[in-house]
Amino acid sequence: MLLQFISVMVISRILTPEDLGGYSLALGSIAVGQVLRDFGLSLYLVKEKEITDEKVQGCFTISIIVCWILAFIYFISANYIGVFFEQESIVVLTQILAFNFLIIPFGTFTLSLLRRNMLFDKIMFIDILSSIVSTVASVILIITYKTVEVLALASVFGTLTTVLLTFKYTSWRYFKINFRKIVVIAKFSGFVSGANILDELRSVVPEFLIGKYSSVEDVAYLSKANGTINLFSKLITGVIAPVIQPFLSKIHNESGSIEKHVYQITHYMLAFQWPFCGFVYVYAEEIIFLLYGPQWEVAIPLIKVCCVLFLIDGLAVLGIQMLNSVGDVKYVLSVSVIMTLMRITFVMIFVKFGLYVLVLSFIPLAIIRSTLLLYRYKMFFKVSFLQLFIVYRLNAGIAIITFMICNLSHNLFKDFSSDVIQLAFAALLFCLSWLIALSMLKHPLKEKITELYRKVLMKISSVG
Incomplete structure (x- = not known):
């Protein structure tokens, strides 16, 4: 990375x-x-x-x-x-x-x-x-x-x-x-x-x-906005997503019931994904200037919208992979047909209004897509919307806490030093606030992190 x-x-x-x-x-x-x-x-x-x-x-x-x-x-x-x-x-x-x-x-x-x-x-x-x-x-x-x-x-x-x-x-x-x-x-x-x-x-x-x-330059700006989110999201979904499909397929083939695993996957993924969206949203300008240079500043507002889109995707986190893993490929295909036709229509309508308006128009499409996948969760996995709401509420609390701390640090130290030092400090503060939020709200991931921490200490002790 x-x-x-x-x-x-x-x-x-x-x-x-x-x-x-x-x-x-x-x-x-x-x-x-x-x-x-x-x-x-x-x-x-x-x-x-x-x-x-x-x-x-x-x-x-x-x-x-x-x-x-x-x-x-x-x-x-x-x-x-x-x-x-x-x-x-x-x-x-x-x-x-x-x-x-x-x-x-x-x-x-x-x-x-x-x-x-x-x-x-x-x-x-x-x-x-x-x-x-x-x-x-x-x-x-x-x-x-x-x-x-x-x-x-x-x-x-x-x-x-x-x-x-x-x-x-x-x-x-x-x-x-x-x-x-x-x-x-x-x-x-x-x-x-x-x-x-x-x-x-x-x-x-x-x-x-x-x-x-429009122009080739606009393609580059949109690509940089999407690429920035994808680049950072590889630290999260890129590590976890490849494990999900074989894991769920194995559980489905052996027992057929994966309801509790859907809740667990959603819990763990959102604990990373939503706070991450807040961090990138707040520090979009610093990230752009550090990674690409000031000539790419046009992409800054686009990145902020992409963060919102990525956050909405979390409502049906890894939805396509989950449904494919249990063989529900026909429904996935039907959703893909609907969303592709709608997106092409939206692009044809909004492309003349400028790049920012076009990307904003994707937000309702993301909501529709997540709604369709959530509906299938209810039907296929027999999950409870109430239970999903509880999962969302807990992870939203963690995201809000980390976002507020990131926004506060950004305002206080915006002119403090270079982008590199500011981002390094912000990342450290973000991680600390995230761990504190997990502990305060008693997120299930806290136990896993604590268990991992103990194993690391035991490993160090045994080596010593």
Whole structure:
């Protein structure tokens, strides 16, 4: 994560908003393919009760077919994408990113099987090394050549590293073309893939329309706002979310009842997510200036709105992953269809009013999406809205306490020192206030932290 922060700081100061806007459009063009290339196979391998060699080989076969077709389509259509957005750089960027699809099939099913078996230490090892390779490559190449194309090349390096590392944990018998189970696999994974594609479209369509009808710079500002939230949220959801799906699938396959786990997951996630939203909201300006530099200050109000959107998502925290993990893929697909159509409509209506108004218009859409997912919680998991309200109320109390302390410290020490020192001080104060709030309101997470603290002390004592 530290390397990613350094990478973002370097790249944002060397490349212009126009450069990064073009890169965002290229990534957006590839994004649908990135979702389609998985084709729901990862979830199939995680959720399936019994895994055989034939089923894994079937997943590999589907992955090879889909990914290599996608690579070919993107490579030959790159010129048309560049003409559509009137950006020549997008042509080369799209063609370089298309190479990822040739490599991906050789590592996808291995990561899924590791996730199914909850071997997260191995997944973490692979992710960390791949991130280091990709990040270091991007920094070195961008400093050397100062062109946006090297970012796409660094992405390919990262994918190749991931695939090579998975070879350590795989069996070569899985790398076999086998058509026997592909119909059964495709029947399940098609729904998941369709929902994921629509969710991705819901995210990238605004950037496409802004790039076409507004400016590439606006795409970059919106991308930085979303990217900032995603960058920081990786510290929270990025660690917890990959564990949720295999955990719930295992519980569902074994006992069928996961109601109490829904409450627990919501409790633990919101204890991180909502206070985090408040911190980023208060220190949006300092974060932007530190990570990207003053030339990106247009993104500051956008980040604040993105914090509100991220907070609303917490009402149905990890909703899509939860429902997919228990096989409710048709409902997830229907929600994705509704929300994608509504988002495209909103973008077409509000894009002419400016970027800030457009992002504000996403708030009611986020509320509708969370409401639809909460309704399904009630029906599918048999959860109580009253019990969920109690969970929300407790975590809202923690978020309010930490927000008030962050806001107070921000007002008192805004001109105290540099952004780096101020943010470091603010982060320390935020953590202390968060721990105090957990203790004051007797949050269930307090016991887990206390237990972890005791284990660490025992470990230190035993070593000593």
